[in-house]
Amino acid sequence: MNRQTADHATLADKFNEDEPRVDWHDQTLWWVRAKRDKMAWSIPEWEQLRETASAIKLNALGNLHDYLVQFEQQAIQNGAIVHWAADAEEHNQIVTGILKKHGVHHLVKSKSMLTEECHLNPHLMANGIEVIDTDLGERIVQLAKEPPSHIVLPCIHKKKEEIGELFHEHLGTPAGNADPQFLTAAARQHLRKEFLQAKAAITGVNFAVAETGEMVVCTNEGNADMGAHLADVHIACMGIEKIIPQRKHLGVFLRLLARSATGQPITTYSSHFRQPRPGQELHIVLVDNGRSRQLGREDFRNSLKCIRCGACMNTCPVYRRSGGHSYHTAVAGPIGAILAPNLDMKDYADLPFASTLCGSCSNVCPVKIDIHQQLYKWRQVLVKEGYTTAAKTAGMKAMSGVLSTPAVYRTAGKMGRWVMRAFPGMVNNRLNPWYKQREMPAPPKQSFSQWYEKNKKS
Amino acid sequence: MSSRDQILAAVKQHQPEASVLPSLEGLSGNMPGTLEAYRKVLEGLGGSLFEIKDESEIPALLAEHYPHLQRIIRVGDEQRAWINEDPHLLEDVDMAVVPGQWGVAENGAIWLTEAEIPVRVLPFICQHLAIVLPAGRLLPTMHEAYEKIGAPQTGFGVFIAGPSKTADIEQSLVLGAHGAKSLVVFITAG
Numbered sequence: 204m205n206r207q208t209a210d211h212a213t214l215a216d217k218f219n220e221d222e223p224r225v226d227w228h229d230q231t232l233w234w235v236r237a238k239r240d241k242m243a244w245s246i247p248e249w250e251q252l253r254e255t256a257s258a259i260k261l262n263a264l265g266n267l268h269d270y271l272v273q274f275e276q277q278a279i280q281n282g283a284i285v286h287w288a289a290d291a292e293e294h295n296q297i298v299t300g301i302l303k304k305h306g307v308h309h310l311v312k313s314k315s316m317l318t319e320e321c322h323l324n325p326h327l328m329a330n331g332i333e334v335i336d337t338d339l340g341e342r343i344v345q346l347a348k349e350p351p352s353h354i355v356l357p358c359i360h361k362k363k364e365e366i367g368e369l370f371h372e373h374l375g376t377p378a379g380n381a382d383p384q385f386l387t388a389a390a391r392q393h394l395r396k397e398f399l400q401a402k403a404a405i406t407g408v409n410f411a412v413a414e415t416g417e418m419v420v421c422t423n424e425g426n427a428d429m430g431a432h433l434a435d436v437h438i439a440c441m442g443i444e445k446i447i448p449q450r451k452h453l454g455v456f457l458r459l460l461a462r463s464a465t466g467q468p469i470t471t472y473s474s475h476f477r478q479p480r481p482g483q484e485l486h487i488v489l490v491d492n493g494r495s496r497q498l499g500r501e502d503f504r505n506s507l508k509c510i511r512c513g514a515c516m517n518t519c520p521v522y523r524r525s526g527g528h529s530y531h532t533a534v535a536g537p538i539g540a541i542l543a544p545n546l547d548m549k550d551y552a553d554l555p556f557a558s559t560l561c562g563s564c565s566n567v568c569p570v571k572i573d574i575h576q577q578l579y580k581w582r583q584v585l586v587k588e589g590y591t592t593a594a595k596t597a598g599m600k601a602m603s604g605v606l607s608t609p610a611v612y613r614t615a616g617k618m619g620r621w622v623m624r625a626f627p628g629m630v631n632n633r634l635n636p637w638y639k640q641r642e643m644p645a646p647p648k649q650s651f652s653q654w655y656e657k658n659k660k661s
Numbered sequence: 662m663s664s665r666d667q668i669l670a671a672v673k674q675h676q677p678e679a680s681v682l683p684s685l686e687g688l689s690g691n692m693p694g695t696l697e698a699y700r701k702v703l704e705g706l707g708g709s710l711f712e713i714k715d716e717s718e719i720p721a722l723l724a725e726h727y728p729h730l731q732r733i734i735r736v737g738d739e740q741r742a743w744i745n746e747d748p749h750l751l752e753d754v755d756m757a758v759v760p761g762q763w764g765v766a767e768n769g770a771i772w773l774t775e776a777e778i779p780v781r782v783l784p785f786i787c788q789h790l791a792i793v794l795p796a797g798r799l800l801p802t803m804h805e806a807y808e809k810i811g812a813p814q815t816g817f818g819v820f821i822a823g824p825s826k827t828a829d830i831e832q833s834l835v836l837g838a839h840g841a842k843s844l845v846v847f848i849t850a851g
Contacts, residue, residue, distance in 0.1 A: 231832055248690040258683040265679035267670045281816070287665035339838060340829035356829065363831045370788065383833035394839060399749055414815050425785045425825040425840025433749060449681060450812070454803035455685065457820070458767075468702060468768035469803075472785075472840065478816030480781055491668045501673030514788035624787045 210553035215525035219640075229359060229523040234519040235356070238466025239567065246462075250590040256455050257571040260508035261448055263413075264498060270413035270446045271489070277416025281478045283485040291321035293334065294490045298405070298438055299330050301486055305436055307332065307403040312336040313420070313427035314509060316354050316405030317440050317490060320532035320546075320577045323405075334405070337426040339390050346373045354534055355464045355513035360526050364421060369412035381477025394426070404430030408441035409510070410456055411487075411626065414449045417477035418487070421460060421470040428474055438486045443494050445508040448597075456510060459569040487622075497545045502580045506541045508570040515574055521557050528556060537564035541577040552590035555581035613650070622648040669817035685804060694766045694801035694849060702769040705824030707836050708844040715849055716793060726845070727789060730755040734787070736778055748782045757787035757841075761794040763809055764846075767802045771846065772810060772822035781817050785825075792821070795849050813823060 205530045243249045263270060273548050275285050279390040288294035293319075302310065312318065312334050320335045324345075328332050336345045339440040340357035344350065347367045351357030353495065358366070367381035406427045418439050420427045431437045446457065461467040479485035498504050499642055517535030527535035532551060537558060543551035555578045564574040586599055605615050621644035622629050630643050649657075663667045666698060668831065679789040692698075700804070711722055716737075718744035723730065734743055734751070759778050771792050775781055784790050800806050810818075825840030 239823060246690070248688055250690060255683045255685065255688060258680070261677070261680050261699045262682045268669055268674070271669060271672065275668075285667055289667055293664060314749075337839070338829070343847065356832075358829055360834075361831075363833075366830055369771030377838040384835050385826055385829035386830055387835040388840060391837065391839060396750070398750060398839070417813060424827050425827070426783070426838070428785040428819070429839050432785065436827070443672065450810075451804070454807045455688065458803050465828070467764075468706075469770050470819065471706075471821065471823050471825055473770070473820040473822075475813070475818045476816075477818075478815050480775075480816065488671045490693045491664075492672070495668060495671035495675055498672060504675075504677060512822070553851045 206598035209531070210529070211525065211529050211557040211651050212553065213392070214529035214531065214558070215521075217425055217530055218526040219524070224362075225524055225526075227362075231359065232517045232523045233464060236514070239463055239514055239517065240466075242462040242466045242468065248633060249425060249520060249636065252455060252459055253569055253571050256459055256510075256569060257508060259447060259452050260570050261505075263448055263517070264444070264449070264504060264507055266553050267443065267446065267498065270448060271443060274446055275489075278487055279416075281416045281485075283479065283487050284456075286486060286488045286493070288488055288490045289491050291490075294321045294492065295326040296442065297488050299332070299480055301436065301438055302327070302403055302634075303330075303486075305435065305472040308647055309333045309335075310405060311335050311397050311401040311426075311430040311434070311450070312405040313359075313407065313422060313430055313623075314341055315405065315440055316533055316640055317407060318352065318405065318410070319385070321440075321490070323440075324630075335394070335401075337394050337424075337430060339387065340392065340423070342390060343369060346370075349566060350528070352535065353516060354511050354536075360528065361365050363391065363533065364399050374527070387501070395522060398429045398433055401430065401434050403436040403438065405438045405440060406431055408439050409455060409460070410447050411441055411445045412448075412450050412453065413446050415449075415477060417475050420474045420476065421454060421457075421472065422465075422474075423471045426471055426474055427618040431474075435535060436484045436486070437476070438488065439476065440488045440490065442490050442492070444509075460510055460512055463514040463567065463569040497542070497605075499635065500545070501539060503545065505572050506538065506545075506574075506577060508539050508572050509542075510570055512569055514567040516567065518559065518563045518567050520559060520563070521536055525557065530557065536591050537574045537578065538572070541574060541581060544581050548588060548590045552585045555585060556591075558596075613652070616650050620648075620650075621657065669821060673683075686843075689804050691800045692767050692801040693832050694799050694805070696799060698801075699764055699769065699799050702766065703823065703844075703846060706769050706844075707793075707826065708769065708823045708846060710846045710848060711787050712796075713850075716847070719791070719847055722847070723756060723791070723847040728758060730789075732756075733758065734783065736783075743772070748780050748786070751780065751806040752782055752785045754783070756789045756791060757783050758791040758793065761792040761799065761846075762801045764794050764802075765803055765804050765806050765820070766799055768822055770803075770806075770822035772806060772818060772819060772820055774815040774818040776815045784819070784821060785840045787841055789843045789845070790821070791825070791838055791845045791847060793829055793847045793849060795851055
């Protein structure tokens, strides 16, 4: 695994070097968030839908063992071959094993954040297997040799001119042509050839129904279907938390997913894969990779309700201004910041701090995950476990000492206001992170308690 | 212990106390299941809609609105050789005309299954897609749709809402990503 060593703040600083681009990124995502609002407000029973979805997911988590067994039984009856992977490595080995058995050296893949989480592509490449990502955004970042920066909009950080250059280099489009319509048509032609040649197709899974053993895959482009219906072998990779109890529950989730994600009423295609087509092999890989551990963390298990709509990213003031790559994990943004520390507390200790705790993520989440509260709780776990930097831990300890003793707090406040007035240079310098990109406020003459004492009417 | 048993044991040990499933009553609100409501949403998705008496009107309408079609496949026609051919050979289909089972007014989606469309890739690989749906098969929301669809009868089914599309390049909406570049829905009487 090639993990970045830089933390969120450092990577965000880098992203912020180009201010006009940050503004553009910010506004583009906010526009998507606004589309989501418009859709949500057009449905009077929206809040009831969110409540219901959250309750269905809670039921699914509470019965996950039985639902998984039921799903497996149904899937086998349907003619699928079911595999279980304890971690990313086992997942990659299973997929590679299936491909090698069929002598596949070249395959197509539609969007699957799980395979990103497992770093499947580099593993396949190391085994001499070429994988073509077929979601347009994912193909673009693959050509750029970058990971996706957003789970729904993988190349949202890229300007069309950069995409035009990439296509010129790799697909032979005319130099300087950055017209989205033209570039999409070029990608369609290029990827049609891939679909027609591929002997195997990998897809992700949006929902897996315990009752029927079927899997629902949602795309706008039709790439999952083009891949799966033409290939001899279809491999569907899914985390164990994708299980929902019954088919009728799909109605609830399909009403919420695309509206929350991009402000569409539904994705163009919601495909229900139950049986392999005659002559085809259908493999389902069920992956744990830390999910059963997260299930045991009472404060964090609700994160497993996530349906990967990305609404929390689009609304997040930190994500919008720091970019998906600053999270250095497959799932960026607020939800990623509560999922990643479960995978590795040390590597991802910075992420729960990449938030203002404003709560906007929790307000838009279609399955009502208490995201900002979990971010806050992770901070406490990470400090307690000793995974935060020495400076942060010392700062937190000093802060806690000051805040828990009223006399010390009053004295510290007095000293602070005096220092800011007498020696403004002490705070208005580069060593103070709060001074970055902003002026410090003028120090007030008195504290709030002093003001309150003076002004209270008895 | 196999990974399967190991995962299931860990899940069993860690899963929270079981809660009851919520009722799905009252989630549809007052959504209208009318043709007008359906048309508005479909057109918003970039699809078009024609009300016709019966399927005999389709060839003339296609000739008028899609003058350059070379290969047309109409599911239900007597020409059925394509069903037994390699599905890759459908790559040059310009227009596929397929029957839909149920339409959903709230989101423009139409439910299709391989019971009517024996080659799964057909509605995706064709350059343009036409779906034929009787007017009486329009429903307000996804809840009614799943109620009507019931338990799965086929190995594959799909809701299709509008033409294939992408907005991956700077959020500019482009119709015709990998699937059909356009969608026309023919609503027949009855």
